[in-house]
Every structure is written in structure tokens, then in C-alpha cells.
Amino acid sequence: MTTETAGPLEASDSGPTSTGSRTTMILGIVTLFALGVLVLLGLILSPAEENQSDAVRIMYIHVPSATLSYVGCFLTAIGSAVFLWRKSRWWDLVAYASAEVAALFTAFTLVTGMLWGRPTWGVFWVWDARLTSEAMLMLLLLGYLAVRGIAADYEVRAKRAAIVGLLLVPNVFIVRQSVQWWRTLHQTPTLSLSGAEIQGLMLFSLFTGFIAITLAFIWMVIHRFRVAWLEEQVDAEGLDTAIAERRAEGVVS
């Protein structure tokens, strides 16, 4: 998406002192505005639903979070694939950044799903196909992030993480398929508004939710990418300093 702007490119001035830039500043302001509109629409202006009453308001944040958790997962797989193909660090860090943000959104989806389940089904958790595959996605992402966290050389870590990241997508597909077959044997309720059509202000609120949460997702991925980039530089810097020190020692003795 718009992560194209995240890469370090031409020099302009003495350099920023944070991960912010003019683009992300504007993006951040737009995001905050959109989130404000979402609060207004989702919590105040939109009507309560017939069956679920006010619980339906959880949908405006739950559904976009779920969608973006999958988007982040795909972005990680794409980043991993391009990294393996072209050995591009840029894409490796895109994979890393989006995996972490995807894990955050997966957590949001699970928590809001449970909070939605309690008033509508009477329990926090049902072994619904969608909830279960989201939980599995969380575990797969945690595995990926665990590989990112290992103490090893950049090359070793990035390559191993890329294999795991690339396999996220087929894994998610197979998990979803298996969980769906597994659950269709036992009819369970799903989080859809059965029968009732989402329309009018509710539809518009959901649409706003998608836009606001997507903007927030992009903003977070860009900033996380830049943090990862800086970490990379600090690691390399540290290594350079250590080598320089060693050389200096060698000269003295």
C-alpha cells in the first residue's frame, strides 16, 4: 500500500529525530480525524440493532480489525517472498513490521469478539470457525515473531523468519478450511447478524470503521518499519564500532 513512502530515500536536511515525517504527520492527523468520526458514528449516531441492541456497536471495530489482521498476514507473506527472491532488506522489514501490527489487530479481534460473544451468546468463547481460526492465526504470528526475536546474525534470522512468514498464508488457508469442516459438523452460531441486513447509518459506520482502522494500520506499519530500520542501523553501527575498536587494539599492541 502506501508503505512505499517509508523507505529512506534522498537527503533533504539534517534528518528527523524520530520515526515521523511530513507524510506520516499528515497521515496521523487524517487517521485521528477518521477515528474521531468513527467514535461519533459508532457510539452515538448509529442506532441500536433490533436483536443485539447496543452490542452491534462492537461490529464497527471488530470486523475491520479482523480484516486487517489478515491483510497484515498477507503483507508479511509478500514481504518474506520478495526478501527470499531479491534479498531485499527493505521487504524483510516490511514483513516484520506488518507481522507485529497484524498480531496486535488479531489480539483486538479476539478480545472484541469475546466481548461481543458474551452479550449475544452468553459465553465469551464458542468454538466458532471464525473465532478459532483467528486464534490459530494469533499463534502462527506469535511463532513468526518468536523467530524474529532470536539472537542470531541478521542473515540467519531474516532467512528463517522469511520461510516461516511465507508459509503463513498456506497455513492460514488450511487452518481455515479444516476448522470450517470441523465446525460444520456441530451447528454453531456465527457472528453475523442473522437475517437482518446492515444498511443505512449502520452500513456507513462500518464503512467508516474500515477506513479509520485501515489508516491507523498503515500509520503503525510505517512507524514500526522505521523503528525496525533504525534498530538494524544501530546493530550494524554497534558491530562497526566493535570492529574498529578491535582494529585499534591491534595497532597499539
Place this chain on the structure above:
Amino acid sequence: MLHDAWLIARKDLKLEIRSRVALNQVVPFALLVLVLFAFALDPDRGLLEKATPGLYWIAVLFSGLLAMQRSFAVEAADGVTDALRLSGLAPAGIFLGKTLSVAVQLLVLEVLLGVGVAVLYGTSITGWLLLLATIVVATAAISTAGTLFGVVAAGLRVRETLLPLLLLPVLAPVLIGSTRAFEAALSGTPSEGWPWVGLMSVFAAVYVVAGIFGFGPLMEES
């Protein structure tokens, strides 16, 4: 490539036969798990028999995990990984060979555990064709994924904890599939089990392809 695979598999299996670690430690562990399930669930109320498919495959996964940990521990121990890389064997061949040796060990475990559940849990075994097909594809799925993630975790200080974290969520569909297929076979409705065999075949195919292409880059560094 296939010749290389055969060489590696033969080397690993010879090593296992000579060291007897699989025989002396992994097999007793697998049987221990079966006994522990009996302690945890009430053996008198037919719970064990009803839950046999699930318990069986959980026991296979956990004891198989030990076998897979070993498959890479023996390589990393004496810098054999470097030797393997220098040997000029095709990475895809190394992957297939490792997978084959893990698969053979899993099959032995599965047969023993099968006898175990039949004897200890009093499960009557029916639907042989589906049972065998399930065992074959599930073993292929577990060993391919296990080998690929085994090498991802190999040589790291955290490998013992990392491999289960990576592998068990990935194998969740295989656990669901093999358990449902076994249930279908044991309850005499094998037609419900075959779609699961298909799903697990797709899984195994994905991991064979991923392993053949992914092993090259992974072997380059470690």
C-alpha cells in the same frame, strides 16, 4: 536428488538404530503418554475408548516432536551441518532424506501406539483402509512440516522451545483431520473421513514443495 535423499535417510536411520535413543527413550515416552491419559480420564466409563482418536494423535504429535528434535540435534552437535553443506548433496535431497527418516520413525511409533490403544483402551479397530490412508498422509504431513520447521529452529539456543511453538499451531489442521478421519473409521462411517485425507494430502504437498525450495536458502547460512 532422490539418491541424496536415500543416502541421508539411510545415515539417519542407521544412527537411530545404533544409538537406540528412539527405542529406549521415545517409545517408552509415547507409551507413558497413553498411560497418563488413562490416569487423567476415568478408564471405567468408556471415556478412553470414545476419545481414542484424539488421544492417539496427541500422543503421536508429542512423541514425534521428540524424534524431530533429535533429528536435528544430531546434526547440529558436531558441526555436521557444515559437513552436509560441503558434501555437495542437493539441499532438496537432504530435506527429503530427513523427512523420510522422520517418517519411518513416526510410522514405527504409530504402529506401537496403535497396538497400545487397542490393548490399553480396549478400542476395537475397524475401517482398516481409512485408518491406513490416514496414517500414511498424516505421517507425511507431520514429517515434512516437522523437518522444515526443525531446520528453522536448528542450531539456535532456543530450539527446544521454538520448535513446538512453530510446529504445533501449523499441525493443528493435521490433528483435526487425522482425529476426525479416525473417528469416522472407528464409528463405521468411513465416507466422512476421506475429505480429511484429501486435506492432509494438500498440506503434505504444500510442505514438500516449501521444503524442496526453502531448504536451499536455509542450508546456505546456519
Place this chain on the structure above:
Amino acid sequence: MSNALILAEATGTWPYVAAAWAVVFGGMGAYAFATVARGRRLSKKVPPEKRRWN
């Protein structure tokens, strides 16, 4: 649906709605804040020519 309806009437669903929104907005805010803070800390250690964003 009737059970759920009764339950919803009895307890009110606003606490759940509020908790869900608080988790998402609080989580996004905390993550954003932590990321920016981390970026600022790291920026000090990196020479300016290596941190240009666009």
C-alpha cells in the same frame, strides 16, 4: 436468539461495548506511543544520514 435477547435486556450491553472500544483504542494508542518513543530513542544512536524518510 430469544435467550440472548433476554440476557441483553437484563444486563445491558453497554459495558461490553465500552470495554471493546477501550481495548481497541487504548491498544492502538499504547502501541503508537511505544513505537514513536522507541523510534526517538533509537534515532539518537543513528547518524543523521541514515535516517531519512522521504
